[in-house]
Structure formats: C-alpha cells, structure tokens
Amino acid sequence: MLRLPKFEVKNPATVEEAVAMMMEIHGEARFLAGGTDLNPNMKHGLFTPERIVALGGIEEMFGVGFDESGNARIGAMVTLAQVEQHPDLRRAFPALCQAAKLVSSPQLRNMGTLGGNVMLDTRCQWYNQTYFWRNALGYCLKKDGSKCHVIEGGSKCVAAASNDTAPALMTLNAELEFATTSGRVRMPLADLWQADGIWNKKIPHTDLLVALHVPKPAAGSRGAYGKLRDRGSIDFPLFGIAVRLDFAADGSISDAALCAVALQARPWPLKKAAELLIGTHPGQASFNDAVEKVAMLAAKQCRPMPNIPGDHEYRHLMVPVYTRRTLHAAAAGEGPVHHI
Amino acid sequence: MRVLRLHVNGDCAEVAAPEHWTLLEVLRYKLGLTGSKQGCDKGDCGACTVLIDGVPTLACLSLAATVEGKQITTIEGLVPAHRAAGGEGVDPVQNAFDKTGALQCGFCQPGMILSAKALLAKNPNPSLKEIQESLAGNLCRCTGYTQIYEAVVLAAKGDLA
Numbered sequence: 265m266l267r268l269p270k271f272e273v274k275n276p277a278t279v280e281e282a283v284a285m286m287m288e289i290h291g292e293a294r295f296l297a298g299g300t301d302l303n304p305n306m307k308h309g310l311f312t313p314e315r316i317v318a319l320g321g322i323e324e325m326f327g328v329g330f331d332e333s334g335n336a337r338i339g340a341m342v343t344l345a346q347v348e349q350h351p352d353l354r355r356a357f358p359a360l361c362q363a364a365k366l367v368s369s370p371q372l373r374n375m376g377t378l379g380g381n382v383m384l385d386t387r388c389q390w391y392n393q394t395y396f397w398r399n400a401l402g403y404c405l406k407k408d409g410s411k412c413h414v415i416e417g418g419s420k421c422v423a424a425a426s427n428d429t430a431p432a433l434m435t436l437n438a439e440l441e442f443a444t445t446s447g448r449v450r451m452p453l454a455d456l457w458q459a460d461g462i463w464n465k466k467i468p469h470t471d472l473l474v475a476l477h478v479p480k481p482a483a484g485s486r487g488a489y490g491k492l493r494d495r496g497s498i499d500f501p502l503f504g505i506a507v508r509l510d511f512a513a514d515g516s517i518s519d520a521a522l523c524a525v526a527l528q529a530r531p532w533p534l535k536k537a538a539e540l541l542i543g544t545h546p547g548q549a550s551f552n553d554a555v556e557k558v559a560m561l562a563a564k565q566c567r568p569m570p571n572i573p574g575d576h577e578y579r580h581l582m583v584p585v586y587t588r589r590t591l592h593a594a595a596a597g598e599g600p601v602h603h604i
Numbered sequence: 605m606r607v608l609r610l611h612v613n614g615d616c617a618e619v620a621a622p623e624h625w626t627l628l629e630v631l632r633y634k635l636g637l638t639g640s641k642q643g644c645d646k647g648d649c650g651a652c653t654v655l656i657d658g659v660p661t662l663a664c665l666s667l668a669a670t671v672e673g674k675q676i677t678t679i680e681g682l683v684p685a686h687r688a689a690g691g692e693g694v695d696p697v698q699n700a701f702d703k704t705g706a707l708q709c710g711f712c713q714p715g716m717i718l719s720a721k722a723l724l725a726k727n728p729n730p731s732l733k734e735i736q737e738s739l740a741g742n743l744c745r746c747t748g749y750t751q752i753y754e755a756v757v758l759a760a761k762g763d764l765a
C-alpha cells in the first residue's frame with residue numbers, strides 16, 4: 265500500500281484561477297492532469313506538495329481543433345487515447361498518434377494527457393523507487409541526496425526524458441501555449457528543454473500548459489515512431505525515435521526531422537542525421553544508402569546511459585536498428601515500430 | 605476532509621474522506637467495496653481498474669476529489685445492473701470467466717472483467733488482437749492469459765448455455 269502525502273485539492277474552472285491557485289500559498293503546489301506520473305511520484309515521496317490544483321474542470325484545456333489554414337490546437341488535457349484515436353490527427357501527424365498509442369497501457373492512456381506527457385518528470389532507476397528503497401540507497405542528487413549513482417562523482421543529474429510523444433512533437437515543430445502570472449506565452453517545444461535531469465524545463469512548474477499548437481504538415485508529409493521496450497505494454501521507452509519526412513513533387517525528400525528520447529535529460533534532435541536524407545528518393549538506392557548513414561550517425565550521437573532500466577549497451581546497439589526501421593516505416597507510410 | 609458526492613454503481617454515495625485519498629482508498633476503506641483490488645498501487649498492474657463514465661481507469665491513481673459527478677462502476681455493480689436490466693444470475697462476462705476457468709487466485713479478475721466489459725460495450729465482436737490490446741493493462745500472475753481471452757470471446761458470442 266502506497267499512501268499519498270497529505271494535501272488539499274483545488275478544482276479551478278478557468279486557466280486564470282488555476283494559475284492564481286498555484287501562486288497564492290507559501291508552500292509547494294502542483295498541477296494535476298491525469299495524475300499518472302504525479303501520483304506515483306508523490307506515493308514515492310518524490311513530491312510532497314501541500315496543494316494539488318486539479319485541471320479536470322477547465323474547459324479551455326480540452327478538445328482538438330484545426331484553424332482554417334490547417335494548424336492544429338490540441339488542449340493540454342486531451343488524453344493520449346483521444347490523440348491516438350483522433351482521425352484528423354492520425355492523418356496529419358502519424359508519428360504523434362503512433363507515439364501516443366505506444367505509451368503505457370489502455371487505462372493509463374485513458375487517464376494520461378498530452379500536456380502531462382510533455383511535462384513528465386525525468387526518470388531514473390535510482391529515483392523512481394519507494395521512499396523506503398531510496399532511503400536504503402542513501403538517496404541521490406535529484407531528490408534528498410547528494411550523489412549521482414549513474415555518473416560517479418557527477419554533479420549534474422542525467423535522469424532521462426522518457427515521454428514518448430515529446431520527440432514526435434519535436435519533429436512536428438509544435439509550439440506550447442503557457443498561462444503564467446504575467447499572461448499567455450507561446451514558445452517552440454524545442455526551446456522548452458534544458459539539460460538538467462532535476463528539472464529539464466526552462467519554465468517554472470507554476471506555469472500552466474494550456475494547449476499545444478502543431479503547424480499544418482507539408483503536403484504528403486509522413487512520419488513514424490519507433491519504441492524499444494521490454495514488454496508490449498505498460499513499459500516506458502528504453503529508446504524512442506520519431507521521424508518526419510516531407511516530400512517534393514518528384515517524390516524526393518524535401519525536408520526531414522528526427523528526434524530521440526530516453527537517453528538523457530532532454531529529447532535529442534538529430535539534425536545532422538536528418539539532413540543526410542534530403543534529396544534522396546525512397547524506393548531508390550540513394551534513400552537506402554542515406555538511411556544506413558543516418559543509422560550510424562544516430563548510434564554515434566545517441567549514447568544511452570545506465571540511468572533507466574535496461575542494459576545500456578543493448579540499448580545502444582538498438583539505436584541504429586530502431587533508427588533504420590523507423591525511417592523505412594515513415595517512408596512507407598507505416599509504423600509504429602516495435603519488436604514487441 | 606471533504607464531503608464527496610460519488611455516483612457508484614448507480615447509487616449516490618455521500619462520503620467524508622481526506623482530500624489526499626485515492627478513489628481506490630475511498631471505495632475500499634470508506635464504502636467497503638473491496639472488489640477493486642489494491643495490487644501495485646502505482647499504475648503497473650490494473651487490479652484496481654474501475655469504469656469511470658464507462659472508461660477503464662485506474663482507481664489507485666485517481667484522486668477521489670476529482671471524480672465527483674462521474675459515473676463510477678466497480679465489479680460489485682455488474683450483477684445488480686444485469687438483474688435490473690431483467691437478466692438472471694451473474695453478468696454474462698462474469699459467467700464467461702467462470703465457464704472458461706479464467707482464473708486461479710482471482711486477484712486480477714475484477715479489473716480484467718471491467719476492461720473486457722468496456723471493450724465489448726464499444727466493440728461487441730472483437731478480434732483476438734483487439735482483446736489482447738484491450739486487456740494489455742491488466743496483469744495476471746497465474747493464468748497465462750489464454751483462458752481469459754477465451755472468456756472474452758465466449759462472452760462476445762453470447763453462447764453461454
């Protein structure tokens with residue numbers, strides 16, 4: 265039996281109320297969306313807020329819409345199950361819907377939100393444990409202690425960004441709409457991250473993610489998501505990679521984006537690798553050759569650490585395999601990619 | 605403490621509970637509905653699955669203070685609902701689990717049955733793959749799953765004589 269710490273629960277009806285409720289107490293307050301990350305973490309004593317601001321009553325944060333130019337607005341409280349099943353999102357942003365489909369289990373996708381997935385805490389096998397377990401270990405730098413067990417003598421936490429949808433949203437150039445005490449702020453998702461496993465975001469936890477804006481994809485754009493995992497359900501990624509490929513009229517690749525996750529504190533865009541694909545033709549040798557080069561470069565740039573479970577050398581060997589398979593799946597309009 | 609108005613199995617329950625309690629804790633320790641199991645208590649096993657507005661949800665990760673006004677169905681609600689609809693005996697999905705012997709210890713069963721109920725409500729004739737995917741958040745440490753899938757197939761066929 266794992267108990268939650270004592271807290272009060274607030275149920276605001278508007279975004280402005282929610283932001284004010286976060287600021288008006290001296291102690292710590294936390295937003296609660298689906299609670300599938302925060303509740304286990306609180307049960308492990310990783311967060312002990314005095315107040316929970318539950319977001320389920322804020323209408324503005326629900327729903328999926330497209331403007332007249334085809335840009336999508338996805339409310340932060342839209343669940344992963346809704347993202348996965350939304351016909352227009354599936355058509356426009358296949359990598360995003362594939363990533364949502366591979367998150368955890370059906371119940372957790374019914375509860376977990378897209379906003380919560382972006383705002384997910386980083387993960388580490390020395391951190392996502394009960395208080396009892398962490399106490400026996402002597403804690404770690406990220407919470408209650410002073411040592412890192414992943415990098416001996418390390419002064420920086422390298423817990424891994426483990427949110428499956430983040431790399432897909434990165435390849436799609438998504439933007440985030442936050443409500444802050446000084447008003448609304450819009451920022452590219454790519455600018456959100458910082459390389460610090462303790463808090464891997466450049467904004468404070470009191471800023472409220474209201475919605476995600478995903479620009480209209482180029483005509484004929486394709487994408488896919490690949491996820492290495494231990495079991496076919498429930499498990500966080502051991503490695504994840506999202507791909508977007510845009511095509512010119514002659515069928516050659518006009519633009520490409522790749523982003524990996526479950527490596528270190530932030531999702532990891534592979535810009536140089538993606539450039540190697542531009543101008544190549546799927547179905548022709550040029551594409552196959554480029555895919556091999558991209559897979560090798562990804563293996564050089566993605567260095568899994570013993571931060572999350574799963575042998576990190578095995579995870580490293582799987583980087584080119586998953587990069588290659590996910591690229592071929594994207595080119596063929598298929599995916600998601602997973603061996604189990 | 606907060607007085608919560610919860611709609612559980614068609615009844616309205618008014619219950620005072622600490623604000624930091626999960627729905628699972630309120631069901632088990634305030635309402636005496638111990639059919640929803642407390643397994644891992646952190647989202648890994650699905651033993652605490654209940655239906656919230658018909659959707660399979662983990663009660664161990666839901667705050668009771670966030671589910672007021674929603675229809676909560678636990679395993680205890682199936683027989684009364686079945687009989688209220690004019691049925692006899694137990695719910696057909698429960699019956700199918702019995703017929704195929706889809707259990708050993710039974711700890712996973714309430715969650716399995718509720719996940720299966722939600723699937724069949726949406727998709728009365730699911731493929732084996734769809735059954736497997738829908739039950740992928742419910743772990744069973746005993747059976748090896750085969751008879752559980754058979755139970756859902758049998759319940760879908762309605763051939764329970």
Ligand SMILES: Cc1cc2nc3c(=O)[nH]c(=O)nc-3n(C[C@H](O)[C@H](O)[C@H](O)COP(=O)(O)OP(=O)(O)OC[C@H]3O[C@@H](n4cnc5c(N)ncnc54)[C@H](O)[C@@H]3O)c2cc1C
Nearest residue numbers: 297298299300301302368376377380381383428473500647
């Ligand atoms: C067993 C298990 C397996 C899982 N497997 C996976 C997996 O494979 N892949 C994966 O990506 N995730 C996984 N998860 C994590 C989780 O289910 C998802 O990431 C989910 O999308 C989190 O969303 P949520 O709404 O439940 O977040 P919450 O738990 O409600 O919130 C997460 C964090 O974000 C903050 N937050 C939430 N919404 C907002 C907002 N709108 N504005 C500002 N801050 C906000 C919260 O304060 C909290 O710190 C798993 C969880 C469990 C328990």
Ligand code: SF4
Nearest residue numbers: 388404412413421422
């Ligand atoms: S990487 Fe892991 S062990 Fe090291 S400080 Fe971060 S959470 Fe702790």
Ligand code: FES
Nearest residue numbers: 643644645650664
């Ligand atoms: S008890 Fe809720 S998922 Fe295990």
Ligand code: FES
Nearest residue numbers: 708710744745746
């Ligand atoms: S029958 Fe024992 S856990 Fe499933």
